[in-house]
Amino acid sequence: MKTILINGNLYDSAYLLYTAEGQKVLEMARKEKRKSNEPNIFCICKGIHDPVPMHAKMKPKDEKYSYTLVRNPNTMHQHSPECIRYSERLMIENEVVEEFEGMNMEKHSKQSNDKVVGGIWEEALLYSNNYKVKELVPNEDIKHEKSVRRKSTSKYTAMYTMLEKITTFAWYKYVTNKNNNSNPKEGNLFHYIYTVINDMEIRNSNIQNVKESKSKITLGKILFKPGLGSKNEDITKQLLIKRRFVIGNKIEVHKTLVIGKYLSHEDVEENKIRLQLQDPYQKNYYYLYGNKQQILNGLRFKVSEASLYVIAYITPLNNMAMIDSIDSMPVLNNRGIYVQSSYEIDYAEELIEKNILFFRPPSSENPFKKMFNGNIPDFLLLDRNSRMVATICEVFGYKKDNNSELSIKYWEKAREKMAYYETLKDSFYTNYWYPLGKESISVFEPNLKKKQRK
Numbered sequence: 151m152k153t154i155l156i157n158g159n160l161y162d163s164a165y166l167l168y169t170a171e172g173q174k175v176l177e178m179a180r181k182e183k184r185k186s187n188e189p190n191i192f193c194i195c196k197g198i199h200d201p202v203p204m205h206a207k208m209k210p211k212d213e214k215y216s217y218t219l220v221r222n223p224n225t226m227h228q229h230s231p232e233c234i235r236y237s238e239r240l241m242i243e244n245e246v247v248e249e250f251e252g253m254n255m256e257k258h259s260k261q262s263n264d265k266v267v268g269g270i271w272e273e274a275l276l277y278s279n280n281y282k283v284k285e286l287v288p289n290e291d292i293k294h295e296k297s298v299r300r301k302s303t304s305k306y307t308a309m310y311t312m313l314e315k316i317t318t319f320a321w322y323k324y325v326t327n328k329n330n331n332s333n334p335k336e337g338n339l340f341h342y343i344y345t346v347i348n349d350m351e352i353r354n355s356n357i358q359n360v361k362e363s364k365s366k367i368t369l370g371k372i373l374f375k376p377g378l379g380s381k382n383e384d385i386t387k388q389l390l391i392k393r394r395f396v397i398g399n400k401i402e403v404h405k406t407l408v409i410g411k412y413l414s415h416e417d418v419e420e421n422k423i424r425l426q427l428q429d430p431y432q433k434n435y436y437y438l439y440g441n442k443q444q445i446l447n448g449l450r451f452k453v454s455e456a457s458l459y460v461i462a463y464i465t466p467l468n469n470m471a472m473i474d475s476i477d478s479m480p481v482l483n484n485r486g487i488y489v490q491s492s493y494e495i496d497y498a499e500e501l502i503e504k505n506i507l508f509f510r511p512p513s514s515e516n517p518f519k520k521m522f523n524g525n526i527p528d529f530l531l532l533d534r535n536s537r538m539v540a541t542i543c544e545v546f547g548y549k550k551d552n553n554s555e556l557s558i559k560y561w562e563k564a565r566e567k568m569a570y571y572e573t574l575k576d577s578f579y580t581n582y583w584y585p586l587g588k589e590s591i592s593v594f595e596p597n598l599k600k601k602q603r604k
């Protein structure tokens with residue numbers, strides 16, 4: 151839909167954001183505006199006779215497209231409530247916001263310091279400090295006002311982000327290993343977590359009584375790895391060991407990090423809950439204890455038909471593994487990859503049934519930011535021979551004929567995303583999954599496009 155007015159001409163926002171010609175239009179408009187200081191870009195969501203001024207903004211240098219469209223300060227309410235620029239949370243046009251059925255989660259195109267080279271996810275880092283995103287929005291339009299510094303807090307906690315990163319990276323390592331010929335089961339996934347990605351680095355790790363520590367530690371050192379117990383055995387006592395490490399010239403005590411599958415919980419005292427988790431690798435179980443409200447808040451049963459993985463920091467106290475902090479993530483049953491809706495479950499099951507190798511980039515961080523211009527594809531399918539990304543997939547969260555306000559906003563964003571993926575068609579296939587029922591799924595074995603082959 152053409153909703154952007156520039157110098158008397160109407161444009162589609164995707165054309166402006168993701169084509170070379172559109173970028174020229176934005177560049178020219180921005181130059182002109184800097185000379186005249188008169189607004190020259192407008193949103194016409196309320197009709198051509200009531201244009202709302204906007205501006206073009208330059209993006210960080212390393213991105214493929216240099217200019218984006220930005221709402222002017224304090225103009226949100228001038229837009230139509232149906233307009234994507236009306237949304238409180240959207241400041242920058244290419245920030246992706248998706249509302250999923252059953253689970254409202256924001257997708258930010260967040261930076262990540264992981265190393266992704268030529269489409270290969272070489273290194274992943276974990277941060278265990280509070281996960282906050284500061285966003286500086288320079289006020290280019292009203293010179294006499296001080297620039298506005300906006301601080302927004304992610305919906306994802308540090309714990310969630312770690313859990314998602316650990317599981318997606320282990321999955322990625324598994325499917326890109328040419329010795330493996332199918333997607334991992336959760337036992338394979340945890341085996342990789344305990345061994346292959348053991349040396350994943352955690353920055354600002356959670357040291358007892360030391361806030362803001364800058365020290366680093368590896369995942370393997372603080373993650374609880376259940377020892378060789380027989381199946382169905384209570385292995386809680388293995389958790390009651392303090393973890394001391396020599397770091398530099400000091401001995402530091404770290405909390406123990408626990409990742410397991412939710413089995414059950416029960417009240418044990420007023421305000422105290424006992425949580426039973428399973429180790430998906432050994433299939434044995436253990437108990438954690440903690441504050442009732444804290445635990446109930448941490449258990450996010452938001453996708454029915456999904457299992458729940460729990461991540462927690464614990465400290466032993468009076469022979470109990472006490473929870474300091476906790477979060478959780480809905481995952482595909484017996485597989486351990488995150489799922490945010492029943493549509494994603496259908497799609498992932500289809501891929502597994504057809505034995506198509508895939509992975510999911512994390513949704514709370516964006517290591518593939520440069521590769522996809524700030525977009526986070528829902529799934530990426532791999533070419534079986536090279537194990538390189540061949541197909542970009544989106545699993546849409548709304549039916550096309552859903553006319554709710556959220557759906558309209560969702561589809562406007564989705565169309566921009568598709569228009570962007572269209573610009574990559576020399577390198578990647580696309581596969582879009584619309585929520586219509588199983589009969590609409592058509593997934594094909596991915597092969598690398600010529601441009602990607604060496």
Ligand SMILES: [Zn+2]
Pocket residue numbers: 193194195196202229230233234235236
């Ligand atoms: Zn508007």
